[in-house]
Amino acid sequence: MTQTEILWKYQEAESELDRLKKELESTPERQKLRKLRRILQEQTEKIDDYRTGLKEKEGEIENDLVKLEALLKEYDLEQDDLNIMMEDEECTAEELTECRKSMENLLRRINSLQRSLTECQKFIADTESAIKETYSKGSRTKRDYEAAKAVVETERSEHQPIVDKAQKTVDMIGAQLSPELLKRYKAIKKKHPNPVAGVQDNRCQGCGMSLPMTAIKKISSGTAMIECENCGRILCC
Numbered sequence: 001m002t003q004t005e006i007l008w009k010y011q012e013a014e015s016e017l018d019r020l021k022k023e024l025e026s027t028p029e030r031q032k033l034r035k036l037r038r039i040l041q042e043q044t045e046k047i048d049d050y051r052t053g054l055k056e057k058e059g060e061i062e063n064d065l066v067k068l069e070a071l072l073k074e075y076d077l078e079q080d081d082l083n084i085m086m087e088d089e090e091c092t093a094e095e096l097t098e099c100r101k102s103m104e105n106l107l108r109r110i111n112s113l114q115r116s117l118t119e120c121q122k123f124i125a126d127t128e129s130a131i132k133e134t135y136s137k138g139s140r141t142k143r144d145y146e147a148a149k150a151v152v153e154t155e156r157s158e159h160q161p162i163v164d165k166a167q168k169t170v171d172m173i174g175a176q177l178s179p180e181l182l183k184r185y186k187a188i189k190k191k192h193p194n195p196v197a198g199v200q201d202n203r204c205q206g207c208g209m210s211l212p213m214t215a216i217k218k219i220s221s222g223t224a225m226i227e228c229e230n231c232g233r234i235l236c237c
Protein backbone atom coordinates (compact mmCIF):
# COMPACT_ATOMS: atom_id res chain seq x y z
CA MET A 1 0.00 0.00 0.00
CA THR A 2 1.32 3.44 -0.88
CA GLN A 3 1.56 6.19 1.71
CA THR A 4 -1.35 8.00 0.04
CA GLU A 5 -3.51 4.89 0.26
CA ILE A 6 -2.65 4.50 3.94
CA LEU A 7 -3.48 8.17 4.39
CA TRP A 8 -6.86 7.55 2.82
CA LYS A 9 -7.50 4.78 5.34
CA TYR A 10 -6.29 7.08 8.10
CA GLN A 11 -8.83 9.69 7.04
CA GLU A 12 -11.61 7.10 7.06
CA ALA A 13 -10.65 5.91 10.54
CA GLU A 14 -10.42 9.48 11.79
CA SER A 15 -13.81 10.48 10.44
CA GLU A 16 -15.31 7.40 12.07
CA LEU A 17 -13.71 8.47 15.35
CA ASP A 18 -15.04 12.02 14.92
CA ARG A 19 -18.49 10.64 14.17
CA LEU A 20 -18.47 8.50 17.32
CA LYS A 21 -17.31 11.41 19.45
CA LYS A 22 -19.96 13.68 17.95
CA GLU A 23 -22.62 11.04 18.53
CA LEU A 24 -21.65 10.90 22.19
CA GLU A 25 -21.70 14.69 22.44
CA SER A 26 -25.17 15.03 20.94
CA THR A 27 -27.32 12.46 22.73
CA PRO A 28 -30.69 13.84 23.93
CA GLU A 29 -29.47 13.62 27.51
CA ARG A 30 -26.36 15.64 26.63
CA GLN A 31 -28.51 18.30 25.03
CA LYS A 32 -30.73 18.31 28.09
CA LEU A 33 -27.69 18.69 30.33
CA ARG A 34 -26.42 21.66 28.31
CA LYS A 35 -29.85 23.30 28.43
CA LEU A 36 -30.09 22.80 32.20
CA ARG A 37 -26.59 24.23 32.65
CA ARG A 38 -27.67 27.31 30.71
CA ILE A 39 -30.82 27.70 32.84
CA LEU A 40 -28.79 27.33 36.04
CA GLN A 41 -26.40 29.99 34.81
CA GLU A 42 -29.30 32.33 34.03
CA GLN A 43 -30.81 31.77 37.45
CA THR A 44 -27.51 32.53 39.16
CA GLU A 45 -27.14 35.72 37.11
CA LYS A 46 -30.70 36.71 37.96
CA ILE A 47 -30.03 36.31 41.68
CA ASP A 48 -26.84 38.36 41.34
CA ASP A 49 -28.82 41.12 39.62
CA TYR A 50 -31.46 41.06 42.35
CA ARG A 51 -28.75 41.31 45.01
CA THR A 52 -27.14 44.28 43.25
CA GLY A 53 -30.57 45.96 43.09
CA LEU A 54 -31.09 45.31 46.81
CA LYS A 55 -27.74 46.80 47.72
CA GLU A 56 -28.47 49.94 45.71
CA LYS A 57 -31.89 50.31 47.34
CA GLU A 58 -30.42 49.83 50.80
CA GLY A 59 -27.97 52.63 50.07
CA GLU A 60 -30.85 54.81 48.91
CA ILE A 61 -32.78 54.11 52.11
CA GLU A 62 -29.78 54.99 54.23
CA ASN A 63 -29.43 58.34 52.46
CA ASP A 64 -33.15 59.05 52.71
CA LEU A 65 -33.15 58.29 56.44
CA VAL A 66 -30.31 60.74 57.04
CA LYS A 67 -32.17 63.38 55.03
CA LEU A 68 -35.41 62.64 56.86
CA GLU A 69 -33.80 63.00 60.24
CA ALA A 70 -32.35 66.40 59.26
CA LEU A 71 -35.72 67.58 57.92
CA LEU A 72 -37.56 66.47 61.07
CA LYS A 73 -35.06 68.34 63.18
CA GLU A 74 -35.51 71.44 61.03
CA TYR A 75 -39.26 71.10 61.34
CA ASP A 76 -39.04 70.92 65.14
CA LEU A 77 -36.93 74.08 65.20
CA GLU A 78 -39.44 75.89 62.99
CA GLN A 79 -42.22 74.69 65.29
CA ASP A 80 -40.36 76.14 68.31
CA ASP A 81 -39.86 79.40 66.42
CA LEU A 82 -43.53 79.55 65.56
CA ASN A 83 -44.52 78.99 69.20
CA ILE A 84 -42.27 81.83 70.29
CA MET A 85 -43.50 84.10 67.52
CA MET A 86 -47.11 83.48 68.42
CA GLU A 87 -46.50 84.66 71.95
CA ASP A 88 -44.50 87.63 70.75
CA GLU A 89 -46.81 90.62 70.40
CA GLU A 90 -44.37 92.43 68.13
CA CYS A 91 -44.43 89.66 65.60
CA THR A 92 -46.26 90.63 62.41
CA ALA A 93 -48.81 88.55 60.56
CA GLU A 94 -46.44 88.38 57.54
CA GLU A 95 -43.70 86.89 59.69
CA LEU A 96 -46.10 84.25 60.99
CA THR A 97 -47.28 83.41 57.47
CA GLU A 98 -43.70 83.18 56.31
CA CYS A 99 -42.88 80.73 59.13
CA ARG A 100 -45.97 78.61 58.42
CA LYS A 101 -45.10 78.53 54.71
CA SER A 102 -41.63 77.35 55.50
CA MET A 103 -43.07 74.62 57.73
CA GLU A 104 -45.50 73.51 55.04
CA ASN A 105 -42.65 73.31 52.60
CA LEU A 106 -40.68 71.17 55.05
CA LEU A 107 -43.70 68.95 55.59
CA ARG A 108 -44.04 68.40 51.84
CA ARG A 109 -40.42 67.30 51.63
CA ILE A 110 -40.85 65.05 54.66
CA ASN A 111 -43.94 63.42 53.11
CA SER A 112 -42.21 62.92 49.79
CA LEU A 113 -39.25 61.25 51.51
CA GLN A 114 -41.58 59.01 53.47
CA ARG A 115 -43.32 57.96 50.27
CA SER A 116 -39.98 57.19 48.68
CA LEU A 117 -39.01 55.12 51.74
CA THR A 118 -42.27 53.16 51.54
CA GLU A 119 -41.57 52.46 47.86
CA CYS A 120 -38.04 51.32 48.69
CA GLN A 121 -39.38 48.97 51.33
CA LYS A 122 -41.87 47.53 48.86
CA PHE A 123 -39.10 47.07 46.31
CA ILE A 124 -36.98 45.25 48.89
CA ALA A 125 -39.85 42.97 49.91
CA ASP A 126 -40.67 42.19 46.26
CA THR A 127 -37.02 41.54 45.39
CA GLU A 128 -36.56 39.29 48.41
CA SER A 129 -39.54 37.19 47.41
CA ALA A 130 -38.26 37.06 43.81
CA ILE A 131 -34.89 35.84 45.11
CA LYS A 132 -36.65 33.18 47.14
CA GLU A 133 -38.66 32.04 44.15
CA THR A 134 -35.58 31.95 41.91
CA TYR A 135 -33.74 29.93 44.56
CA SER A 136 -36.52 27.40 44.71
CA LYS A 137 -36.60 27.13 40.89
CA GLY A 138 -32.81 26.89 40.98
CA SER A 139 -32.83 23.97 43.37
CA ARG A 140 -35.27 22.13 41.10
CA THR A 141 -33.03 22.83 38.11
CA LYS A 142 -30.01 21.66 40.10
CA ARG A 143 -31.76 18.40 40.92
CA ASP A 144 -32.65 17.81 37.25
CA TYR A 145 -29.12 18.79 36.28
CA GLU A 146 -27.55 16.25 38.65
CA ALA A 147 -29.89 13.52 37.37
CA ALA A 148 -29.05 14.29 33.73
CA LYS A 149 -25.36 14.42 34.59
CA ALA A 150 -25.52 10.91 36.06
CA VAL A 151 -27.19 9.59 32.88
CA VAL A 152 -24.57 11.33 30.73
CA GLU A 153 -21.80 9.76 32.82
CA THR A 154 -23.31 6.31 32.26
CA GLU A 155 -23.63 6.99 28.54
CA ARG A 156 -20.03 8.09 28.46
CA SER A 157 -18.70 5.04 30.26
CA GLU A 158 -20.73 2.75 28.01
CA HIS A 159 -19.63 4.53 24.86
CA GLN A 160 -16.01 5.10 25.83
CA PRO A 161 -14.67 1.62 24.89
CA ILE A 162 -16.05 2.10 21.35
CA VAL A 163 -14.37 5.51 21.09
CA ASP A 164 -11.14 4.08 22.51
CA LYS A 165 -11.18 1.29 19.94
CA ALA A 166 -11.68 3.77 17.11
CA GLN A 167 -8.84 5.90 18.49
CA LYS A 168 -6.60 2.83 18.57
CA THR A 169 -7.34 2.16 14.89
CA VAL A 170 -6.47 5.77 14.03
CA ASP A 171 -3.20 5.52 15.97
CA MET A 172 -2.33 2.17 14.39
CA ILE A 173 -2.80 3.47 10.84
CA GLY A 174 -1.09 6.74 11.76
CA ALA A 175 2.00 4.77 12.86
CA GLN A 176 2.38 3.51 9.28
CA LEU A 177 2.58 7.05 7.90
CA SER A 178 5.67 9.17 7.63
CA PRO A 179 5.68 11.93 10.24
CA GLU A 180 6.03 14.59 7.51
CA LEU A 181 2.95 13.35 5.68
CA LEU A 182 0.94 13.19 8.88
CA LYS A 183 2.02 16.72 9.71
CA ARG A 184 0.96 17.92 6.26
CA TYR A 185 -2.39 16.10 6.61
CA LYS A 186 -3.03 17.78 9.96
CA ALA A 187 -2.15 21.19 8.53
CA ILE A 188 -4.62 20.73 5.65
CA LYS A 189 -7.24 19.45 8.09
CA LYS A 190 -7.33 22.86 9.71
CA LYS A 191 -8.80 24.12 6.43
CA HIS A 192 -10.67 21.05 5.19
CA PRO A 193 -12.30 18.41 7.41
CA ASN A 194 -11.34 15.83 4.76
CA PRO A 195 -7.75 16.58 3.72
CA VAL A 196 -7.55 13.64 1.30
CA ALA A 197 -9.67 13.76 -1.84
CA GLY A 198 -10.30 11.08 -4.43
CA VAL A 199 -9.93 11.62 -8.17
CA GLN A 200 -12.80 10.87 -10.54
CA ASP A 201 -13.04 11.75 -14.24
CA ASN A 202 -9.72 13.55 -13.83
CA ARG A 203 -11.21 15.90 -11.25
CA CYS A 204 -10.43 16.53 -7.60
CA GLN A 205 -13.43 15.26 -5.66
CA GLY A 206 -12.79 17.77 -2.94
CA CYS A 207 -13.34 20.89 -5.04
CA GLY A 208 -14.30 19.61 -8.48
CA MET A 209 -11.29 21.19 -10.18
CA SER A 210 -10.07 19.51 -13.36
CA LEU A 211 -6.54 18.13 -12.89
CA PRO A 212 -3.65 18.21 -15.38
CA MET A 213 -2.69 14.87 -16.95
CA THR A 214 0.80 14.98 -15.48
CA ALA A 215 -0.70 15.09 -12.01
CA ILE A 216 -3.10 12.23 -12.81
CA LYS A 217 -0.19 10.08 -14.02
CA LYS A 218 1.84 10.76 -10.90
CA ILE A 219 -1.11 9.97 -8.65
CA SER A 220 -1.93 6.72 -10.53
CA SER A 221 1.65 5.50 -10.39
CA GLY A 222 1.77 6.25 -6.69
CA THR A 223 5.26 7.66 -7.09
CA ALA A 224 4.55 11.08 -5.62
CA MET A 225 2.18 12.78 -3.28
CA ILE A 226 0.20 15.38 -5.21
CA GLU A 227 -1.86 18.18 -3.75
CA CYS A 228 -4.76 19.74 -5.63
CA GLU A 229 -3.60 23.11 -6.97
CA ASN A 230 -6.97 24.61 -6.27
CA CYS A 231 -8.01 23.41 -2.80
CA GLY A 232 -4.72 22.02 -1.50
CA ARG A 233 -6.12 18.57 -0.62
CA ILE A 234 -3.89 15.52 -0.98
CA LEU A 235 -5.09 13.59 -4.01
CA CYS A 236 -5.66 9.86 -3.97
CA CYS A 237 -6.77 7.54 -6.74
Ligand SMILES: [Zn+2]
Pocket residue numbers: 197204205206207208209228229230231232233
Ligand atom coordinates in the same frame (compact mmCIF):
# COMPACT_ATOMS: atom_id res chain seq x y z
ZN1 LIG B 1 -9.26 20.21 -5.05
